[in-house]
Amino acid sequence: MLPKPDYYMFAVQSRDKETMARTGLMRTTHGDIPTPVFIPVGTAGTVKGILHRDLLDDIGAKIILGNTYHLYLRPGTDILKRAGGLHRFMSWELPVLTDSGGYQVFSLADNRKLTDEGALFKSHIDGSSHIFTPENTIDIQRIIGADIMMAFDECTPFPCDYRYAIKSVNLTHSWLERAVRRFHETEPLWSNDQVLFPIVQGSTFDDLRKLSAEFVASAGMEGNAIGGLSVGEPAEEMYRIIEIVNGILPDDKPRYLMGVGTPVNILEAIERGIDMFDCVMPTRNGRNGMLFTSEGIINIRNKKWACDFNPIDPAGPSSVSLYYSKAYLRHLVISGEILGAQIASIHNLAFYLRLLKVAREKIEEGDFKRWKDSMTKKLSERL
Amino acid sequence: MLPKPDYYMFAVQSRDKETMARTGLMRTTHGDIPTPVFIPVGTAGTVKGILHRDLLDDIGAKIILGNTYHLYLRPGTDILKRAGGLHRFMSWELPVLTDSGGYQVFSLADNRKLTDEGALFKSHIDGSSHIFTPENTIDIQRIIGADIMMAFDECTPFPCDYRYAIKSVNLTHSWLERAVRRFHETEPLWSNDQVLFPIVQGSTFDDLRKLSAEFVASAGMEGNAIGGLSVGEPAEEMYRIIEIVNGILPDDKPRYLMGVGTPVNILEAIERGIDMFDCVMPTRNGRNGMLFTSEGIINIRNKKWACDFNPIDPAGPSSVSLYYSKAYLRHLVISGEILGAQIASIHNLAFYLRLLKVAREKIEEGDFKRWKDSMTKKLSERL
Numbered sequence: 054m055l056p057k058p059d060y061y062m063f064a065v066q067s068r069d070k071e072t073m074a075r076t077g078l079m080r081t082t083h084g085d086i087p088t089p090v091f092i093p094v095g096t097a098g099t100v101k102g103i104l105h106r107d108l109l110d111d112i113g114a115k116i117i118l119g120n121t122y123h124l125y126l127r128p129g130t131d132i133l134k135r136a137g138g139l140h141r142f143m144s145w146e147l148p149v150l151t152d153s154g155g156y157q158v159f160s161l162a163d164n165r166k167l168t169d170e171g172a173l174f175k176s177h178i179d180g181s182s183h184i185f186t187p188e189n190t191i192d193i194q195r196i197i198g199a200d201i202m203m204a205f206d207e208c209t210p211f212p213c214d215y216r217y218a219i220k221s222v223n224l225t226h227s228w229l230e231r232a233v234r235r236f237h238e239t240e241p242l243w244s245n246d247q248v249l250f251p252i253v254q255g256s257t258f259d260d261l262r263k264l265s266a267e268f269v270a271s272a273g274m275e276g277n278a279i280g281g282l283s284v285g286e287p288a289e290e291m292y293r294i295i296e297i298v299n300g301i302l303p304d305d306k307p308r309y310l311m312g313v314g315t316p317v318n319i320l321e322a323i324e325r326g327i328d329m330f331d332c333v334m335p336t337r338n339g340r341n342g343m344l345f346t347s348e349g350i351i352n353i354r355n356k357k358w359a360c361d362f363n364p365i366d367p368a369g370p371s372s373v374s375l376y377y378s379k380a381y382l383r384h385l386v387i388s389g390e391i392l393g394a395q396i397a398s399i400h401n402l403a404f405y406l407r408l409l410k411v412a413r414e415k416i417e418e419g420d421f422k423r424w425k426d427s428m429t430k431k432l433s434e435r436l
Numbered sequence: 437m438l439p440k441p442d443y444y445m446f447a448v449q450s451r452d453k454e455t456m457a458r459t460g461l462m463r464t465t466h467g468d469i470p471t472p473v474f475i476p477v478g479t480a481g482t483v484k485g486i487l488h489r490d491l492l493d494d495i496g497a498k499i500i501l502g503n504t505y506h507l508y509l510r511p512g513t514d515i516l517k518r519a520g521g522l523h524r525f526m527s528w529e530l531p532v533l534t535d536s537g538g539y540q541v542f543s544l545a546d547n548r549k550l551t552d553e554g555a556l557f558k559s560h561i562d563g564s565s566h567i568f569t570p571e572n573t574i575d576i577q578r579i580i581g582a583d584i585m586m587a588f589d590e591c592t593p594f595p596c597d598y599r600y601a602i603k604s605v606n607l608t609h610s611w612l613e614r615a616v617r618r619f620h621e622t623e624p625l626w627s628n629d630q631v632l633f634p635i636v637q638g639s640t641f642d643d644l645r646k647l648s649a650e651f652v653a654s655a656g657m658e659g660n661a662i663g664g665l666s667v668g669e670p671a672e673e674m675y676r677i678i679e680i681v682n683g684i685l686p687d688d689k690p691r692y693l694m695g696v697g698t699p700v701n702i703l704e705a706i707e708r709g710i711d712m713f714d715c716v717m718p719t720r721n722g723r724n725g726m727l728f729t730s731e732g733i734i735n736i737r738n739k740k741w742a743c744d745f746n747p748i749d750p751a752g753p754s755s756v757s758l759y760y761s762k763a764y765l766r767h768l769v770i771s772g773e774i775l776g777a778q779i780a781s782i783h784n785l786a787f788y789l790r791l792l793k794v795a796r797e798k799i800e801e802g803d804f805k806r807w808k809d810s811m812t813k814k815l816s817e818r819l
Contacts, residue, residue, distance in 0.1 A: 098767065102774040104756065107487075128742070128767045135743045136763065142745075143764055359511070360518045362525075373487065380519065381526055384481065384511045391485040391774055 061200070061248045061275055063088075063307045071422040073299060073326030076413045079276075079307055081200040082245035083140065083148040086115045088307060089323050089412055091405045092150055092331040097123040098143045101336050102395045103402070105145060111371045112403045113410075116148040116200075118331045121193055122157030125183075126176050130196045138198030138243040150331070151199035153190045153232075153252075155206045156280070156312070167207065169224070187231035191239065191249070198243040203278060203311075204232040206252040211285040213256040222261050225254045226268050233272055248275040250309060253298050256281060257290045266301035277302045278309040279327075283318065292321055299326040316345055316408055316432040320425045323412055335405050339397035342386040345404045349434035351379070353397070358383045365396070371403030444583075444631045444658055446471075446690045454805040456682060456709030459796045462659075462690055464583040465628035466523065466531040469498045471690060472706045472795055474788045475533060475714040480506040481526045484719050485778045486785070488528060494754045495786045496793075499531040499583075501714045504576055505540030508566075509559050513579045521581030521626040533714070534582035535694070536573045536615075536635075538589045539663070550590065552607070570614035574622065574632070581626040586661060586694075587615040589635040594668040601639040608637045609651050616655055631658040633692060636681050639664060640673045649684035660685045661692040662710075666701065675704055682709040699728055699791055699815040703808045706795055718788050722780035725769040728787045732817035734762070736780070741766045748779070754786030 061081055068075045079086040093100045093108065095117040100108055108114040119139055128142070136142035139149055155172070158165055162174035171186030187205045194202040206225040209218055229251050236249045251269045255261030269277050279298050282291045295310065302308050309329035310322050319330050335345065344351040347368030351358070361379040369375040373396050385393030415421040444464055451458045460471040476483045476491065478500040483491055491497040502522055511525070519525035522532055538555070541548055545557035554569030570588045577585040589608045592601055612634045619632045634652045638644030652660050662681050665674045678693065685691050692712035693705050702713050718728065727734040730751035734741070744762040752758040756779050768776030791811075798804040 097771050097773060098764070099773050099775040102778070104490075104775070104778060105759070106755075127771055128763075132742055132763065132767075136745055142761075142767075144760055359515055362519055372489075376488070377527055378525075380511075380515065381481070384515075384525075388480050388510055390480060390482050391777060392482040392487070394774060395485070395487065395778070 061246050063276065063305070065305065067417045069416045069421045070419060072324040074323050074412075074416050074421050075326065075328070076416050077307065077328055079328075081116075081148045083146060083200055084115065086148060087413060088328040089319075089409050090115060090329055091319070091409050092116050092118045092329065093402050094118050094120075094331055094333050094336060096120045097127065098139060100398075100402070102340070102391070102398045103336075107399055108402075109147070111373065111399055113406050114147070114402070116150060117145065119149055119151045119197060119199065120154070120157055121151045121190060121197065121203075122154035122161065122185075124151070124197055125154065125193050126178055130193055134196050134242075138196065140198060140243075140245075148200040149197070150201040151194050151197050151203065152311070153194070153203040153205040154185050155190075155252075156208045158185055159208055159210075167224070169227070171205070171228075172207075187228040188235045191232055191235040195239055195242050195247070198241065198245060198247070200245060200247060201276070202236075202247055202249045204229050204249060204251045206254055206280055208281045208284070209254065209256045211257065215258060218256040218258055218261055222255045222265050225252070226265070229269070229272060233274070250274055250276045250278045252278045252280040252311065253302070254281045257286050257294060259294070259297055262294050262297050263301060266298040270302055274306075276307040276309060276329075278311050278329075280311045282310065283313040283332075288318060288321070291318070292325065295322055295325045295327065316405065317429050319405075319408070320412065320429060320432070323416075324422070324425055330409075335401035336398045339401040340394040342383075342393070342397065344382075344397060345401050345432070346374075346436075347404075349431060349436040351436050353379065353383045353386050355383075365400055366404070370407040371399050374400045374403065444629050446659065446688075448688065450800045452799045452804045453802060455707045457706050457795075457799050457804050458709065458711070459799050460690065460711055462711075464499075464531045466529060466583055467498065469531060470796060471711040472702075472792050473498060473712055474702070474792050475499050475501045475712065476785050477501050477503075477714055477716045477719060479503045479716075480510065481522060483781075483785070485723070485774070485781045486719075488526075490782055491785075492530070494756065494782055496789050497530070497785070499533060500528065502532055502534045502580060502582065503537070503540055504534045504573060504580065504586075505537035505544065505568075507534070507580055508537065508576050509561055513576055517579050517625075521579070523581060523626075523628075531583040532580070533584040534577050534580050534586065536577070536586040536588040537568050538573075538635075539591045539695070541568055542591055542593075550607075552610070554588070554611075555590075570611040571618045574615055574618040578622055578625050578630070581624065581628060581630070583628060583630060584659070585619075585630055585632045587612050587632060587634045589637055589663055591664045591667070592637060592639045594640065596639040598641060601641055601644055605638045605644050605648050608635070609648070612652070612655060616657070633657055633659045633661045635661045635663040635694065636685070637664045638677075640669050640677060642677070642680055645677050645680050646684060649681040653685055657689075659690040659692060659712075661694050661712075663694045665693065666696040666715075671701060671704070674701070675708065678705055678708045678710065699788065700812050702788075702791070703795065703812060703815070706799075707805070707808055713792075718784035719781045722784040723777040725766075725776075725780065727765075727780060728784050728815070729757075729819075730787075732814060732819040734819050736762065736766045736769050738766075748783055749787070753790040754782050757783045757786065
């Protein structure tokens with residue numbers, strides 16, 4: 054087999070006439086990704102509870118996300134380096150995106166301390182001390198070999214004091230300059246091309262978000278991300294911020310909304326010009342028994358499903374959605390059986406990926422807006 | 437599709453000349469089972485961590501086991517009745533064997549109290565009070581719809597006082613008479629034939645085992661089981677008891693050794709004329725990181741595998757054994773990731789089922805004894 058070419062590109066393929074929605078194709082060394090795309094979260098080098106073949110065949114994943122924070126702590130960079138990167142370590146041949154560890158340092162690690170240099174933290178696993186900097190998170194992501202790397206940022210909580218938000222966005226910008234410098238000074242370690250996406254911050258303050266979007270756009274990277282949303286603010290605030298930021302981020306580069314969200318959040322964001330999403334919701338909520346179905350949202354633990362022997366979802370986004378009944382899945386989840394988490398995770402991810410597939414089709418057919426408006430009601434309904 | 441015929445049969449197909457090993461075919465309404473067979477344990481209506489399609493396609497399971505105790509408590513007989521039996525409830529189309537609940541009442545339930553009538557116990561889930569009798573465990577297994585049902589018995593612990601063992605074996609025998617009566621008085625509730633296997637008890641006492649084997653044989657059921665072994669006694673004691681019992685149990689009926697065991701235990705028991713096995717070892721030990729491989733036994737948590745990027749088992753009993761590396765599986769198990777339990781369970785069960793497949797081939801080829809002697813060393817080796 055010939056070596057794969059080293060390249061990355063993104064091209065818009067079609068545009069919705071009524072909204073900012075568009076379809077595109079992202080090309081990486083490990084494969085092509087049609088956008089808008091939902092990226093299953095594979096925190097520690099595994100999308101929890103799902104075999105690779107099910108990710109590929111039953112869910113149709115084209116890319117997965119790894120968390121730099123988790124992978125750095127375990128298995129650690131020594132093992133990842135000896136394996137030849139994450140793809141080889143975990144036997145995953147399609148693209149991988151890694152976050153920078155910023156969000157996890159602030160949400161998971163103990164005793165974190167922020168300095169201009171970076172973020173000091175203690176491992177949530179064994180309490181050992183570490184530092185993440187804009188530079189070493191690039192180095193770590195080089196070892197991981199992610200097709201798409203993210204710049205180290207501070208993700209502000211909600212609500213956030215305006216003066217803290219200014220300070221934070223300035224810190225994130227100075228970190229971005231250092232990350233970009235390190236990115237240009239270094240090369241991929243493995244046989245795939247790598248790109249770096251910067252992240253727009255600025256909490257829910259319109260002026261800070263504008264400032265940040267302009268700063269991020271000026272970095273001239275191959276794609277751009279919006280962070281710090283879906284952290285507790287009302288959905289309308291999130292949508293407003295997306296509109297402001299997407300009016301500034303370059304239109305010919307992919308726009309990635311990090312950590313979002315519900316199916317409705319995703320359709321609203323696509324309408325506003327977002328191309329990429331990731332979120333733990335389909336897998337984490339699935340493990341707890343919350344299912345997104347073509348008929349509405351289901352809490353499978355509810356007694357009303359105890360004798361419902363119909364398929365989990367007759368629209369069958371995955372084959373497990375059709376094969377297993379609601380009553381059986383309820384029994385598994387209530388009994389704390391692993392298989393319940395597996396089936397719910399496969400179903401929910403397949404539901405998300407099919408939703409995005411239909412969204413792409415609707416954009417191409419010029420029918421996105423009408424479809425989206427009709428879907429948002431159904432998708433929010435609780436059965 | 438025509439309705440399936442209602443029948444059950446067992447026929448010996450070939451016999452080893454040097455030992456008591458034999459191959460056979462067990463025919464049930466839900467499908468044929470070549471013997472010797474290993475039955476994956478699906479306690480609460482799920483082989484823990486494994487999708488049905490992987491049980492069928494990657495592991496090659498021909499029958500699974502359900503636990504009457506667990507299924508009775510959850511989902512319960514009301515739901516199972518409304519579903520039309522366990523096969524329909526769990527969408528499993530191949531044969532199912534259920535134990536009688538005896539073993540679980542004594543190993544899992546709280547506040548158990550034995551009377552001539554049956555066993556009073558409190559649920560380990562919610563503390564509610566229940567009674568299992570020879571009659572109602574038949575009724576429950578009729579509702580479950582198991583292709584092969586087991587008679588309610590008392591499983592004695594090891595070591596066991598001789599006087600207690602006599603009392604216990606007499607109780608088990610009187611329970612057997614009542615179970616057989618109930619079996620003949622009742623009919624299957626669903627569209628499949630059901631057979632009842634009695635269980636030989638008698639601890640490690642040769643005379644009690646003989647007595648029990650004769651009593652069980654005289655019941656004239658379609659198959660017979662040996663219980664109360666692999667409960668802590670030395671392997672040589674188990675093998676001696678199997679020889680004694682199998683010298684008495686009818687040769688034209690399948691012999692089922694319950695809850696056994698290691699791969700070596702299984703080969704030794706096949707040599708002594710056993711046809712059916714079940715054990716939680718491949719799945720339970722797999723979840724804890726113990727792997728049975730063609731190269732020997734592996735504790736995947738061991739640091740020596742941290743950078744072993746070779747397949748879990750190059751002999752590849754399942755496709756996951758070849759697809760994933762030891763280093764990756766170690767990472768998953770150490771990190772407590774569900775996927776680690778899934779991969780280890782699929783691999784171990786596939787290893788067991790392939791071992792039995794090869795055993796059947798070796799018996800048919802007349803080479804069983806030599807092969808078994810060469811395998812027992814390799815199978816016990818710890819890497």
